Amino acid sequence: MSKQQITPKQRGYLIVNSHPTGCETTVERLWQSIEPARPAGRAPVALVLGTSAGYGQSILLAGLRRHGIRGVGVAYENAGTERRTATAGWYRTAATAQLLEDTGADFTFVNADAYADPTRTRVLELLAEKYGPVDYLIYSLASPRRTDPATGEVHHSVIKPLGEAYSSPSLLFDEGTATVGTVELAPADEQEQAATVKVMGGEDWALWCRALADAGLLAEDFTTLALSYVGSDITAPVYRRGTIGTAKEHLEATAHDLNAGLLTGRGRAFTVVAGAAVTQASTAIPSIALYTSLLRNVLGAEGWRTTADQAVDLWQQITGAQPLNLDDEGRIRLDDWEMAQAAQDGVRKLWEDPATALAADPAGPTWFYRQFRELYGWDVPGVEYGAPVETAVPWPGTD
Incomplete structure (x- = not known):
């Protein structure tokens, strides 16, 4: 037992500890925000x-709540130590598994490096043993580094512009109070750009598709999706026209x-352009926090589409319940609400003088800060943070 009273340890947009009960509560809230459905027919197999x-x-x-999927999920999280909590993702996975145990869902969670060949082997064996051919492969990995399984070389991604330096207003928080500062980034060199593509591009996605095909684990009408983002022209210099954009291309x-090639006559592959969100990955991108806060001010709670809202829309499309919303490049678009002309015009006007805009309406950055803290299980309504909590939580399926 490792019950202890813990407080957040925060440095900028990084919180180095997490709260188990807070993380559990966020998962339960997310689950309850998704309207359940009664799926008919065979439960599809998914690898996420x-x-x-x-x-x-x-x-x-x-997928679990509305379509009864079964299968395997892969994440790479840290169990923590006696002196340090587990990562937030570890606690969220444990909470998810408990929800599924209560509902009788058949899903297995693997804690391993998804980029590594031994992980692929382990997952393929698990699929073959328990679930059979895969109907849906969802590729939603976000990592600052990747080891190339063919060469053993470790590649590190960077968030930098291309061609010229980048200077932009950015959102800062001093003990929770929002201020506007400035971020300045030097342009990436060719090596940094290539490394970012190695980490965040499609090479690993293709390896997983090939591995499933070689193992005979592609179901009829197999569908695979990789998450992407386009975003506004406001953030384009550091995102879509930067190193990350090259990787997304x-x-x-x-x-x-x-x-x-590989999926001709056997399945289909899509990239999915999701909308803006407060995630651990997005908070690391300069100027995105400010842009997202201003977008929230423009749209308000009523116009905002959560990750759960968009996930429901995505499943409706790929299962055929609704037509695919494809753009001219064949990408599934979930970001129409963000990219609507009125929304973008509203953000662009506020961006002209963001300090004045936030002083006049601090609701956006206040919301952003709360959402950011909740990623780690902090500031979650209903959680008693003054009480000791068990921090040594087992990974699902282990004692």
């Missing part, structure tokens, strides 16, 4: 890579290559 946070977690929960090109 990146189940412990963000869009991957929401897509998993929506590679991801999208991989979908075309899969459809023209």
